[in-house]
Amino acid sequence: MKLIFLFFILLHVWKTNQQQNLCVQSTSHDRFVLNHVCDCNTTSSADKFVPGSQSVSNVVFGYFDSGSLVDQTCTGGKVMTWECTKKTSDDPPYTCTYLGLCNNYWNPQDGLLDKRRTLETCEPPCCTKKSVGNVEYRLVNSDGPTEGLNCINRCIYEKIGFEETQFCFGAGNQTVDCLDKV
Numbered sequence: 716m717k718l719i720f721l722f723f724i725l726l727h728v729w730k731t732n733q734q735q736n737l738c739v740q741s742t743s744h745d746r747f748v749l750n751h752v753c754d755c756n757t758t759s760s761a762d763k764f765v766p767g768s769q770s771v772s773n774v775v776f777g778y779f780d781s782g783s784l785v786d787q788t789c790t791g792g793k794v795m796t797w798e799c800t801k802k803t804s805d806d807p808p809y810t811c812t813y814l815g816l817c818n819n820y821w822n823p824q825d826g827l828l829d830k831r832r833t834l835e836t837c838e839p840p841c842c843t844k845k846s847v848g849n850v851e852y853r854l855v856n857s858d859g860p861t862e863g864l865n866c867i868n869r870c871i872y873e874k875i876g877f878e879e880t881q882f883c884f885g886a887g888n889q890t891v892d893c894l895d896k897v
Contacts, residue, residue, distance in 0.1 A: 737823035738782030738789035746826030747789070751819065752779045753797075761797040762807035773799045774830055775811065776819055784823060788832075791819045796837060815840045815868065841870035842893035851875040852882060859883065 738744060746767070753764035753775045761775050777795035784790075796817035799809040817837040820829040841857040852872035859871030859881075866883035874880045884891075 738784050741823070743821075743823055743826035744782065744789070747819075747821045747828065748779055750826070751821075751828055752776050754778055756795060758797060758811050758813050759807070761799060761811040761813075762809050764799070764811075765808050769801075771801045773801075773809070774817075774819075774828055774833060775799050776817075780819075782819075782821075787823070788829065789821050789823045793818055793836070793838065796833075798834075813840055838868040841868065844894050845872070846890075846892045847884065847887075848889040855881065 749767035750770070751766065751774060753761050754777070755761055755764065755775075756777050761777075764775050766773050766775070775797045776791075780792035780794050782789040782791045793816040796814045796819075797811035798814055799811040802808060802810055814834070814837045817833055820832040820836075821827060822829065841854050843854045845852050845854075851874075853875055854870060855873050856869075856871035858869050861869050861871070861883045864883055865885040867885055868883075870883060872882045872884070874882065
């Protein structure tokens with residue numbers, strides 16, 4: 716009886732490992748990377764990325780952050796992300812807009828991106844300087860410790876004229892003006 720129980724435990728562990736490998740070593744992984752990973756860190760580089768599918772619009776990630784299987788979907792960590800639209804000219808082939816840091820979600824069976832779910836995770840990019848209402852702020856950290864603070868991203872600002880203050884921003888009803896996104 717113990718031998719049968721041990722066999723089923725080992726079988727479960729083996730199946731779990733096989734499923735996890737779908738997200739990092741499989742044809743679907745290769746298809747996802749070919750169509751969505753530009754291995755770049757600038758918008759001009761993302762503009763030049765040509766996905767294997769030659770689609771009219773595409774979501775492009777700066778790099779592949781090792782995937783893991785969650786609820787039958789492969790997901791990766793937050794990476795630089797662009798939404799790109801094919802141009803009529805070929806140089807560069809796409810016009811891309813930087814979305815910020817996003818998780819990627821894709822189907823482990825066919826490598827197709829779950830665009831809606833992916834875009835829901837995007838953290839907007841930081842502004843180097845912004846005004847909220849009539850108060851001006853300057854960026855001091857674009858990757859700050861904002862977990863649990865209901866901030867829309869990890870951007871930390873100081874109030875201009877009050878350099879020792881630190882703020883992050885959540886949703887609100889004040890007018891926000893942003894200059895020079897990072």
